[in-house]
Amino acid sequence: MPSRPPGTPAALALVIASMIGTGVFTSLGYQLPALQSGPQIIFLWALGGIIALCGALCYAAVAKALPRSGGEHHFLGELYHPSLGFMGGLLSAIAGFAAPTALSAIAFGEYLHKAAPAIPVTVAAIVVIILGMLAHAFSSSASARIQLTATTLKLLLIFAFLIAAILLPGKGDIRWTVEPAEDLDSILQPAFAISLFFVFYSYSGWNAAIYGLEEWSQPDRTVRRALVGGTLIVAVLYIALNSAFLHAAPVDELRDETAVGEIAARSLFGKSAAAWISGLFAAGLFASVSAMLWAGPRVLAAMGRSTPALSFLNPTNGTPLIALSIQGGLAILFVLLATFRDLVKFTETGLILCTMLTVAGIFVRRDRFAGQHLRLALPATIFLAMTSFVVIRSIFVAPVPVLLGLTTALLAVVLFFILNPKHS
Secondary structure (H helix, E strand, O other): OOOOOOOHHHHHHHHHHHHOOHHHHHHHHHHOOOOOEHHHHHHHHHHHHHHHHHHHHHHHHHHHHOOOOOOHHHHHHHHOOHHHHHHHHHHHHHHHHHHHHHHHHHHHHHHHHHHOOOOOHHHHHHHHHHHHHHHOOOOHHHHHHHHHHHHHHHHHHHHHHHHHHHHOOOOOOOEOOOOHHHHHHHHOOHHHHHHHHHHHHHHOOOOHHHOOHHHOOOHHHHHHHHHHHHHHHHHHHHHHHHHHHHHHOOHHHHOOOOOHHHHHHHHHHOHHHHHHHHHHHHHHHHHHHHHHHHHHHHHHHHHHHHOHHHHHHOOOOOOOHHHHHHHHHHHHHHHHHOOHHHHHHHHHHHHHHHHHHHHHHHHHOHHHOOOHHHHOHHHHHHHHHHHHHHHHHHHHHOHHHHHHHHHHHHHHHHHHHHHOHHHO
């Protein structure tokens, strides 16, 4: 008897787990050198949530108009040209899933190392990737059950931490009063764009449900609920978590640190209890690794359907095991070779480019959206304006990883014409 296709709960769990991962547990330390007050930090994360919600609304409409799996690979190929679809697929596979899988695995290793210092960070990161690959090597229904369970446990952990932060006295010393002139000056600085870059990375995953679109029960309704509902839930949790971190620990202890969750837990509960909390944070990060190893291979499988030279990536039925193995292998390679901060910047550049082109398609191909472009004009304009601003400002502040991401996109287009000479 065939298993029932997963529905809204599993899709919502996939979106939430894809978003709540490395970013929120690591980004604050990189933002504090530039931002000096609680209101600045909260505005940053609220702005990121608004931009992600605008993207989610637009993507839900694109998914309704172009209802096939593969995400940006399918969307850009239909809206523009197969070469841009190939670029979107390759960037999604590398920058959207393999690199973030590595980032989540590294964060998992960092937190597990805090809990058990004898376990090396790199070893833990590689092991969790392998475990995630094994977890998704069977079927979509099995993947849905694993993801729903892992995400539920992660949310329970976050709620427990937030309740503790409310009830226990913290050691935070950041300014919480609003100083309009000082706060506005910080927000207008170029470094704010880099801080927003990390926030974009933290919110990336709001579109996770589109990659296996055809595998959902009632895809149109399921994807819209998952994208919009998941983004709203995560935005609230992100604001609450960063407020809790700032309440728990002094700024000097958080600044330029990766494992901000562990530092906050140590301030709240003491050093011995913090080791246990770090272990729980590591367990929660498994849900993020799992989510990306579930969604990512669907992109490579879709590329296998449309590019004959890559047909081996698309199985005739069942789980795309070769694609899963490739994504896992790339993630392990990133763990071994890349630094955390540069990997975030490289990752986000490719993702932003793909999402910008997809959202812009609402205006470029108005004929495909049956009048919806008018209703979507405001969220699409906000999304495109803010993402363009961040990319342009980031080129001046951190040019190397940003330009490397853009170069990767260009090379992907060139590779398409090499593999598909008939389109030359």
